[in-house]
Each structure stands twice: as structure tokens, then as C-alpha cells.
Amino acid sequence: MTADATRAPSEARDTDSVTATEGTSTAPATSAAAATPSEPTDGGTTSIRSGAFWGWTALGLLVVLGLAALTRYLEQNVPVFFEDTAVEDIAGAIEYPVYAILLGLLGNVLVTLLGLRDRIAAAFRTEFFIKTGLVLLGASINLSVIASAAGPAIAQAILLISGVFLFTWWLAGRFGLDDKLRALLAAAVSICGVSAAIAAAGAVRARREQLAYTASLVILFALPSIFILPWLADVFGLEDAVAGAWIGGNIDTTAAVTAAGALAGEEALQIASIVKVTQNALMGVVAVALTAYFTLRVERQPGAARPGLGEVWRRFPKFVLGFVAASVIATWYLDGAGADGKAVIGVVNDLRVWFLILAFVSIGLEFRVASLREAGWRPVAVFASATVFNLLLALGLASLLFRGFDG
Amino acid sequence: MSDESQARPDPSASPPTASESRLAFNEDWAATILGLVLLVLVLVGVIPTGLVP
Numbered sequence: 457m458t459a460d461a462t463r464a465p466s467e468a469r470d471t472d473s474v475t476a477t478e479g480t481s482t483a484p485a486t487s488a489a490a491a492t493p494s495e496p497t498d499g500g501t502t503s504i505r506s507g508a509f510w511g512w513t514a515l516g517l518l519v520v521l522g523l524a525a526l527t528r529y530l531e532q533n534v535p536v537f538f539e540d541t542a543v544e545d546i547a548g549a550i551e552y553p554v555y556a557i558l559l560g561l562l563g564n565v566l567v568t569l570l571g572l573r574d575r576i577a578a579a580f581r582t583e584f585f586i587k588t589g590l591v592l593l594g595a596s597i598n599l600s601v602i603a604s605a606a607g608p609a610i611a612q613a614i615l616l617i618s619g620v621f622l623f624t625w626w627l628a629g630r631f632g633l634d635d636k637l638r639a640l641l642a643a644a645v646s647i648c649g650v651s652a653a654i655a656a657a658g659a660v661r662a663r664r665e666q667l668a669y670t671a672s673l674v675i676l677f678a679l680p681s682i683f684i685l686p687w688l689a690d691v692f693g694l695e696d697a698v699a700g701a702w703i704g705g706n707i708d709t710t711a712a713v714t715a716a717g718a719l720a721g722e723e724a725l726q727i728a729s730i731v732k733v734t735q736n737a738l739m740g741v742v743a744v745a746l747t748a749y750f751t752l753r754v755e756r757q758p759g760a761a762r763p764g765l766g767e768v769w770r771r772f773p774k775f776v777l778g779f780v781a782a783s784v785i786a787t788w789y790l791d792g793a794g795a796d797g798k799a800v801i802g803v804v805n806d807l808r809v810w811f812l813i814l815a816f817v818s819i820g821l822e823f824r825v826a827s828l829r830e831a832g833w834r835p836v837a838v839f840a841s842a843t844v845f846n847l848l849l850a851l852g853l854a855s856l857l858f859r860g861f862d863g
Numbered sequence: 864m865s866d867e868s869q870a871r872p873d874p875s876a877s878p879p880t881a882s883e884s885r886l887a888f889n890e891d892w893a894a895t896i897l898g899l900v901l902l903v904l905v906l907v908g909v910i911p912t913g914l915v916p
Contacts, residue, residue, distance in 0.1 A: 528916060581890070583890055583894075584890045584893060584894050587890065587891065587894030587895070587898075588894040588897050588898045588901075589898075590894075590898075591894060591895055591897075591898025591899060591902075592898050592901065592902060594898075595902050773891050774891035774892050774895050775891050775894045775895045775898075777895060778894065778895030778896075778898050778899055781895075781899060782898060782899060782902050785899075785902060785903075785906070786902070786906075789906055799912050800905060800906060800912065802912065803905045803910060803911070803912050803914070803915055804901070804902055804905050806915040806916075807901055807905070807910075807915055810915065
């Protein structure tokens with residue numbers, strides 16, 4: 457989904473007759489001259505895929521897989537290369553998210569210079585990779601941990617989403633941003649980054665460039681958070697569970713939560729994932745509320761029906777079910793398999809790491825600053841302020857709800 | 864509201880970001896199915912220990 461969103465600028469150039477980015481008076485027009493050689497893939501033409509499209513996508517997949525393989529190689533061999541040297545400790549401490557994101561950014565520069573980036577971008581499926589990885593992660597979390605963490609995770613998610621969404625909505629209004637952009641920014645900061653922005657975009661009928669812009673902001677803020685939050689958690693001396701809940705509640709995009717959690721440790725990763733998956737699960741509720749608000753209040757469509765439970769289900773992120781199902785299956789399997797079972801689950805964990813690496817490589821590959829330059833400073837200021845608010849509120853809630861947590 | 868100046872969208876038309884939303888939901892199911900299939904393949908021994916680098 458991240459990939460979809462960040463591909464959107466080129467699509468918008470091809471298809472939308474937009475003369476200025478909404479809500480930002482300083483935004484320049486998107487010009488035809490800026491059009492990329494990528495194929496138009498707007499909503500009306502997604503069903504028309506040429507052979508060339510699939511060829512370029514296959515090439516993109518090879519790029520992602522190649523960088524992922526290089527990441528895995530570096531993760532396993534760099535500590536060996538630097539054994540008995542002055543940098544031995546540093547080499548051993550660098551985890552796979554660091555290699556994957558840096559190689560992804562490096563690959564981004566290379567494919568951009570070669571003029572291939574937009575052609576192969578359909579292969580950068582960050583959200584698909586991360587969701588598959590999270591389903592597999594469910595297999596390494598005992599069902600009792602999910603059951604124990606569910607209460608505080610749900611409480612934290614409801615309080616955090618409500619508080620951060622309303623704060624961002626209010627602040628964006630004070631900055632004079634358009635209501636649709638307000639909804640996208642508020643959903644992205646408060647719930648789960650790009651996924652939530654996509655859900656909100658569908659709910660409020662946002663423009664493609666607003667979605668692309670919000671997605672770029674999410675990635676821009678998530679990248680440093682991956683490294684800063686685990687470091688701050690260490691500086692503050694947070695317990696693993698509190699650190700995980702803080703990371704899960706604060707970093708916007710699920711892929712970055714997983715990367716930061718992996719850097720903070722296995723228990724922190726598990727709690728961060730549970731907290732983030734819980735927030736993901738509430739995305740459907742927020743999307744439906746936004747649909748109702750914009751349909752009945754903002755756009756006031758005559759005769760519009762109120763969205764019901766079916767709409768909640770349609771917008772519910774289904775991978776959450778896979779995450780819980782994997783935990784149920786693995787817990788049941790380990791109960792019967794005994795000591796040998798752990799080695800088998802180790803294979804699942806290896807597969808999980810591969811999918812997470814694919815996701816982190818894709819984060820680096822799809823990052824682009826162009827759409828940020830187009831939108832002006834006000835949304836950036838709103839997003840930054842909301843992120844600080846989220847940081848503090850999440851720290852308070854995580855400390856309150858997860859202190860002394862024993863899964 | 865602050866977007867009063869913008870054109871009212873046609874209620875019957877799909878949102879301009881509808882394709883992203885549809886794709887997102889499809890990816891949810893695809894990720895769920897792939898993840899669970901891989902898990903089952905490992906548990907039944909089709910993907911043995913040592914195969915994944």
C-alpha cells in the first residue's frame with residue numbers, strides 16, 4: 457500500500473486535472489513536464505496491464521530480492537569480517553533493518569539515476585511484505601502473550617488514537633489545511649501510517665496527491681524514528697514491554713514499528729507488534745466514522761445511507777486475523793511437538809525475517825522527496841507537532857499500562 | 864468547513880483514491896493467505912529446517 461501511495465504522484469500527473477495541491481496555498485501546480493515515463497495506472501486503467509508492465513515489475517522484484525539477499529548476507533557475515541578488530545562491537549550490533557533500509561535508499565538513488573524507478577515501482581510492495589511478515593510473526597508469539605497484552609493494548613490504542621487524531625485534526629484546522637488533508641494526516645499519525653491514510657483517503661474521497669504526500673510524510677518521519685526510539689528507550693531505561701508499547705503506539709507505519717522493535721529486542725518486538733496490530737484493527741472503525749462524517753456533514757450528500765457493520769468489516773485489515781490464527785496454530789503445534797517444535801518454528805522465524813527485510817528494502821526504494829516539496833511547510837509543521845504529541849502521550853500510556861507486564 | 868471553495872464531487876463517482884483502497888484490502892487477504900500457507904508448509908515439513916538461508 458505504501459508502494460501504491462508513493463507511486464501516486466506520477467499517476468496524478470498523468471490523469472488528474474489538478475492545478476494546485478489542496479490545502480496548501482504555496483503548492484505549485486503539478487505540470488505535465490514533470491510527467492515520468494511510467495505507465496499511467498490510475499483507477500480507471502489498472503485493469504489494462506501490458507506485457508511491458510509485467511516485465512518491468514519482474515525486474516523490480518529481482519531488484520528487491522537482490523537487495524534483500526545482500527542484506528541477509530551482510531547481517532550474517534559483517535560480524536565475522538570484523539571479528540577481533542576495533543569495530544567488532546559495532547559490526548555485531550548492526551541489525552538487518554539498518555542494512556535493508558540503507559541498501560534500499562542506495563538502490564533508490566541508483567534506479568532513479570538509471571531512469572528505472574517509476575517503471576519498476578510496482579514491485580515495491582512494502583505493505584504486502586510487512587503484513588505477510590506480521591502473520592508469520594504471529595507464529596512466534598504464544599497465544600497467552602496476545603491474551604495478556606490484549607487488554608492494555610486495546611486501552612492504549614483507543615486512548616492514543618482518540619487523543620492524537622483529535623489533536624492533529626484540531627491543529628491542522630488551526631493551520632488552515634483542507635478537511636481532507638486534515639483527515640489523512642490525523643489518520644496517518646494516530647493509527648498506522650500509510651494503511652490508515654489509504655483507508656481515510658477512500659473514506660473522505662481525497663485526491664491522489666494528498667495521499668502520496670501524506671505517505672511521503674509518514675516515511676520521512678518513520679525512518680529516523682526507527683533508530684531514535686530504540687535508542688531513547690535505552691536512554692530512559694524503559695522495560696522491554698514498555699519500550700515495545702511505546703514504539704508500537706508511536707511510530708506511524710507498521711513496517712517501521714517492526715524495524716524499531718527488532719532493534720529494541722525480541723520482547724519489545726512482540727509487544728510493539730501486538731500494540732500496532734491492535735491499532736490496525738481499529739482502523740476500520742475510524743474509516744467508517746470518517747466516511748459517515750464526510751458523507752453526512754462535510755459533503756452533505758442527499759439521501760446518503762449511514763455506513764453499517766458491513767462497511768466496518770470491509771475496511772477491517774484482514775491480516776490481523778492471520779496474525780492471531782498463526783499464533784493459535786503455532787501455540788497448538790508447540791504444545792504437541794515438544795522440544796523439536798522450537799527448531800521448526802525457527803524456520804518460520806527465518807521466513808518472517810526475509811519478508812521483513814523485503815519490506816524494509818522497499819521502504820528505502822520507494823522513498824521520494826518530490827511530493828513533499830510540492831505541498832509547502834504547513835502540513836509538515838502539523839505532522840511534526842502531532843508526532844511530538846503522539847510521542848509524549850504514547851510514552852505516558854505505555855508506562856502506565858505496560859509497567860511490570862509479564863506475558 | 865475550510866474546503867468550501869473546492870468543487871463538490873459527484874456522489875455517484877468512485878473516489879479518486881478508490882483503486883488504492885481496493886488494492887489495500889486485496890493485499891490484506893493475499894498476505895494473510897500467503898503467511899498461513901507458509902506456516903503450514905513449515906509445520907508439515909514441506910519446507911524443512913535448513914532450507915531458508
